Amino acid sequence: MLIEIPAVLSPAEVAAVRARLAAAEWRDGGGTAGHLAARAKANLQLGADDPLGAELGNAIVDRLSAAPRFIAAALPLRVLPPRFNLYTGAGAYGRHIDSAIFAVPGLRERVRSDLSATLFLSDPDEYDGGELVAEFGLSRERVKLPAGHLLLYPATSVHEVTPVTRGARYAAFFWVQSLVRDTHRRAMMFELDETIQALTAQLPDSPEIVRLTGLYHNLLRDWADT
Ligand SMILES: O=C(O)CCC(=O)C(=O)O
Ligand SMILES: [Fe+2]
Structure with a gap:
């Protein structure tokens, strides 16, 4: 990509x-x-x-x-x-x-x-x-x-x-x-990040944004090597 x-x-x-x-x-x-x-x-x-x-x-x-x-x-x-x-x-x-x-x-x-x-x-x-x-x-x-x-x-x-x-x-x-060596995983993180940004602009008060953001960080926790 x-x-x-x-x-x-x-x-x-x-x-x-x-x-x-x-x-x-x-x-x-x-x-x-x-x-x-x-x-x-x-x-x-x-x-x-x-x-x-x-x-x-x-x-x-x-x-x-x-x-x-x-x-x-x-x-x-x-x-x-x-x-x-x-x-x-x-x-x-x-x-x-x-x-x-x-x-x-x-x-x-x-x-x-x-x-x-x-x-x-x-x-x-x-x-x-x-x-x-x-x-x-x-x-x-x-x-x-x-x-x-x-x-x-x-x-x-x-x-x-x-x-x-x-x-x-x-x-x-x-x-x-x-932090995420695998290209495919990194691309999915980027897609999720951009989706959360776009949703936040449209529905800033939605509790689902908190859930999606939690998913983002928990995936990163699983996949990141530091
Ligand atoms: O000049 C570029 O855009 C790439 C240079 C390159 O491929 C390299 O230095 O390994
Ligand atoms: Fe090169």
Whole structure:
């Protein structure tokens, strides 16, 4: 399931991030992929130790922790520090699957990637190609979101970024370990959450809302690992 979280950053915030990134020190991105994924990868990235990347990444994580739709959809337990990438000049990232476990720079704990996330930092009319294509069985979903919007997709899915044949595609990307590791269960929690929100708007005094909310938390109690 692909989930869009709109307007994580405003247009003015995107412009400010882009101005900083334009002057950043971009490196070949192949170095940070696993050995199979590296063969498919032709892009540029900020180094993991780049202070600019750390500063901008922290600002994005702060923003996410105040984004109710992100919290409801991802049920985040741990969020890896966002990294930044740039595709231009036919750069692409061919079909691959993301690593299951990531080390957190400077920390002992490791993070399991349940969800993959791309925060688009270029608008679709700034480049051709550069679609994120995620495969689910026989179907393929192709996505390109406005700048400032976030795409969440299950880290279990094979995906690719198609060649950028005009312009440049900037993005932040990161992984989330969820309280609920199973994609299907997490999707049901999100559906229940949204249903409760909608019902609360329509029938704020209904005692059934309390019962449904109880069900939500009791399911989460059963399914969450912390
Ligand atoms: O640039 C993107 O949208 C996704 C990047 C990606 O798949 C990765 O870094 O593993
Ligand atoms: Fe990936």
